[in-house]
Amino acid sequence: MIRFDTVTKKYAGNPRPALNGIDLEVQRGEFVFLVGASGSGKSSCLQLILKEQRPSKGSVHVLGHDLGSISNRKVPYFRRNLGVVFQDFRLLTTKTVFQNVAFSLQVIGKSRGFVQEAVPDVLKLVGLDGKGGRMPHELSGGEQQRVAIARAVVNKPQILLADEPTGNLDPATSAGIMQLLERINGNGTTVVMATHEAAIVDRMRRRVVELVDGRIVRDETKGGYGDTASIIDITPLPDRGEQAAKAREEAEEAASTPDTHSVAVPVTVESVPDTDPDAPRASAEHDDTSEHLSLVDRLGLRSANRSNDDEQNVGPTT
Numbered sequence: 001m002i003r004f005d006t007v008t009k010k011y012a013g014n015p016r017p018a019l020n021g022i023d024l025e026v027q028r029g030e031f032v033f034l035v036g037a038s039g040s041g042k043s044s045c046l047q048l049i050l051k052e053q054r055p056s057k058g059s060v061h062v063l064g065h066d067l068g069s070i071s072n073r074k075v076p077y078f079r080r081n082l083g084v085v086f087q088d089f090r091l092l093t094t095k096t097v098f099q100n101v102a103f104s105l106q107v108i109g110k111s112r113g114f115v116q117e118a119v120p121d122v123l124k125l126v127g128l129d130g131k132g133g134r135m136p137h138e139l140s141g142g143e144q145q146r147v148a149i150a151r152a153v154v155n156k157p158q159i160l161l162a163d164e165p166t167g168n169l170d171p172a173t174s175a176g177i178m179q180l181l182e183r184i185n186g187n188g189t190t191v192v193m194a195t196h197e198a199a200i201v202d203r204m205r206r207r208v209v210e211l212v213d214g215r216i217v218r219d220e221t222k223g224g225y226g227d228t229a230s231i232i233d234i235t236p237l238p239d240r241g242e243q244a245a246k247a248r249e250e251a252e253e254a255a256s257t258p259d260t261h262s263v264a265v266p267v268t269v270e271s272v273p274d275t276d277p278d279a280p281r282a283s284a285e286h287d288d289t290s291e292h293l294s295l296v297d298r299l300g301l302r303s304a305n306r307s308n309d310d311e312q313n314v315g316p317t318t
């Protein structure tokens with residue numbers, strides 16, 4: 001679904017490559033965390049997937065397309081298969097919640113009837129039922145991020161890219177957002193999320209790809225924020241047989257007994273109401289006109305007037 005073949009990315013004026021010979025494959029339906037220190041290359045990866053940047057060397061394939069061979073004219077159509085969420089929400093500050101979400105459908109030419117049905121559905125999915133008439137500044141930070149997620153997924157993208165989506169939120173609100181992203185992933189959308197939030201990564205136990213100075217230093221199927229390879233896993237390997245399975249059952253039984261602390265049990269994300277009035281809010285200072293343009297570019301929402309043929313030419317092939 002996403003494949004990086006020996007990708008190096010250098011930016012003009014920066015002698016050190018942001019990404020250095022990256023090989024990475026993400027399968028359909030996966031939930032992948034990109035972790036690493038500031039400047040390690042996480043956002044560059046996401047920008048390459050979006051074709052916002054081009055690799056200096058190597059190739060990036062997304063949804064069966066070699067991105068190097070998609071013409072600029074077709075990039076907006078390619079991007080319709082991708083939803084994007086950012087740390088700072090990037091909502092249109094003079095539009096209501098409903099209009100923010102509807103906008104991304106209107107600019108790709110969806111009918112009024114479609115918009116009227118799809119927007120309430122997705123607002124319900126993200127837990128904002130009944131809040132369509134609010135302005136962004138009347139929402140908590142978590143609610144604003146839910147609007148941004150609704151906007152990103154209303155067109156049912158195959159891939160959702162999230163760049164520090166909880167970076168402006170308190171831990172309880174973040175937990176609610178992560179639960180929502182898990183639900184979206186559970187519905188079949190592949191999610192790639194760049195984050196610094198160790199607690200979230202540790203709790204979710206999903207695939208973790210760690211970058212250091214533009215290189216992948218770790219790729220774990222059920223990883224934590226830090227290297228967890230040294231932590232003993234009590235899950236028996238298939239070839240360890242019945243005895244191991246029995247031992248595990250006993251250990252789990254012991255873990256469920258009060259006052260027993262010796263065995264780690266899986267932790268799930270709790271449902272937390274997302275109404276903290278103190279949660280940080282997105283900046284309302286953006287100019288909406290330039291925001292419209294930048295959103296149109298970033299979200300692949302340009303021009304509703306192209307023929308369907310164009311769209312089909314860049315449709316997914318895998």
Ligand SMILES: Nc1ncnc2c1ncn2[C@@H]1O[C@H](COP(=O)(O)OP(=O)(O)OP(=O)(O)O)[C@@H](O)[C@H]1O
Nearest residue numbers: 011012014018036037038039040041042043044045
């Ligand atoms: N447009 C650009 N021009 C020049 N250098 C850039 C540009 N974008 C990123 N870089 C450099 O590339 C490297 C990787 O940056 P990138 O934003 O991908 O890292 P990151 O892991 O996402 O960081 P952060 O967690 O701070 O967002 C950094 O050294 C950064 O300074």
